[in-house]
Amino acid sequence: MSFAKAAEELGVTPAAVSQQIKTLEDYLGLELFKRVKRAIFLTDTAKSMLPAVKEGFDLVASGLSRARAYRPRRHLVVS
Numbered sequence: 001m002s003f004a005k006a007a008e009e010l011g012v013t014p015a016a017v018s019q020q021i022k023t024l025e026d027y028l029g030l031e032l033f034k035r036v037k038r039a040i041f042l043t044d045t046a047k048s049m050l051p052a053v054k055e056g057f058d059l060v061a062s063g064l065s066r067a068r069a070y071r072p073r074r075h076l077v078v079s
Helices: 003-010 013-026 044-069
Strands: 033-036 039-042
Touching: 003 013, 039 044
Parallel strands: none
Antiparallel strands: 033 039
């Protein structure tokens, strides 16, 4: 529940994360976060979306992991 921590993990600024969230909210026509002073909270809508979104990201991560496993192995033969 921190744009700053998300930004750190993604290697971008907190403002960039905030802007992307705002863009997503505008696209969906939904509010995903309640902003109260310096804190953020998921809305009920976002809470209801969370399991499916998490599952989607988990599938993407799994697919990427499988793709990395297929990298050609390089062998050094010494004779």
